Amino acid sequence: MKKRVSLPGEGAELPAWYEVTPVILDEATVFHANCVNAVVTAEVAQRNFVQTLAKTFAHLSIGLAIFDRNGQLALFNPALIDLTALPAQFLSTRPTMISFFDQLRENRHMPEPKNYLNWRQEITAVIAAAEDGRYEEIWTLDSGRTYRVRGRPHPDGATAFLIEDISAEVALTRNFRADLELCQSLLDTLEDGLALFSVSGVLTFSNARYRSLWCLNPQATFADVTITDSIDAWRQLCAPNPMWRDIEDSVLNLESCENWHMPLRLRNGEALICHIAPVATGATLIRFQQITPEPDLPVIARERSLD
Numbered sequence: 001m002k003k004r005v006s007l008p009g010e011g012a013e014l015p016a017w018y019e020v021t022p023v024i025l026d027e028a029t030v031f032h033a034n035c036v037n038a039v040v041t042a043e044v045a046q047r048n049f050v051q052t053l054a055k056t057f058a059h060l061s062i063g064l065a066i067f068d069r070n071g072q073l074a075l076f077n078p079a080l081i082d083l084t085a086l087p088a089q090f091l092s093t094r095p096t097m098i099s100f101f102d103q104l105r106e107n108r109h110m111p112e113p114k115n116y117l118n119w120r121q122e123i124t125a126v127i128a129a130a131e132d133g134r135y136e137e138i139w140t141l142d143s144g145r146t147y148r149v150r151g152r153p154h155p156d157g158a159t160a161f162l163i164e165d166i167s168a169e170v171a172l173t174r175n176f177r178a179d180l181e182l183c184q185s186l187l188d189t190l191e192d193g194l195a196l197f198s199v200s201g202v203l204t205f206s207n208a209r210y211r212s213l214w215c216l217n218p219q220a221t222f223a224d225v226t227i228t229d230s231i232d233a234w235r236q237l238c239a240p241n242p243m244w245r246d247i248e249d250s251v252l253n254l255e256s257c258e259n260w261h262m263p264l265r266l267r268n269g270e271a272l273i274c275h276i277a278p279v280a281t282g283a284t285l286i287r288f289q290q291i292t293p294e295p296d297l298p299v300i301a302r303e304r305s306l307d
Helices: 037-057 078-084 088-092 097-106 116-131 167-187 208-214 227-237 244-251 297-306
Strands: 003-007 016-025 028-035 063-067 073-076 135-140 146-153 159-165 193-197 203-206 260-265 271-278 284-290
Touching: 016 037, 063 078, 063 097, 078 088, 078 159, 097 116, 116 135, 116 146, 116 159, 193 208, 193 227, 203 227, 208 227, 208 284, 227 244, 244 260, 244 271, 244 284
Parallel strands: none
Antiparallel strands: 003 016, 016 028, 063 073, 063 159, 135 146, 146 159, 193 203, 193 284, 260 271, 271 284
């Protein structure tokens, strides 16, 4: 059985390390000693490097788990314990990847597999994807928390998994989308058609009245709808008007940024007023207001006088 021993050095010299191997020959035992100073030095350097990494990653909010070439946990940080609720004693035993994910499933810190019989095959696929740097998923847990999990290959056959809590980010995104939907629904109730163009002349918003008035559906196209495209569509449904170019110049800030308006008449005889108003960030709001005919008051008054 091999045994590693050291001989003290003289003065400030480092101890010399040898690996002693006993060999039994008949009734005698022969010992062979091989100098392993280089191996010991490399192992010490590796331990120091791992300790340095552990201290470096100790303050990260992202959970880190690095598995060596044999698939055993070689390094983890405190955030991993907080995010996964895995005991430090368990992680310190250097579990394998399979054991690590099994334990995550047991304490409900990863999505429950739809088919438990295929669980090991799914985990094998996860590990393979991580080794290729292709694994990235969003985990929605039963507790309501949301994790982003990524697997990345590391040198010398190691594999790293990063677990990040993005619950606040997801909640903020959902609230933002809810606010946008609320604003959209409110503006869709207006009787005036609204179209908002960015400083570069791209349509960024329109309400339901605008889409029905001009028979357009900007959301159905993947390409950007520009002010030029929009004016071409408006022109087709309107009587000739020499001021279309002025609208384009205002949107592209080629003229003074002031509120102004122009009359329009659709080919079906309907009269509109087009209001052009600059808004924040260099954008331009164009509002199409329908002109309703005023009632013929004298006729109504004369009819009342005859009663």
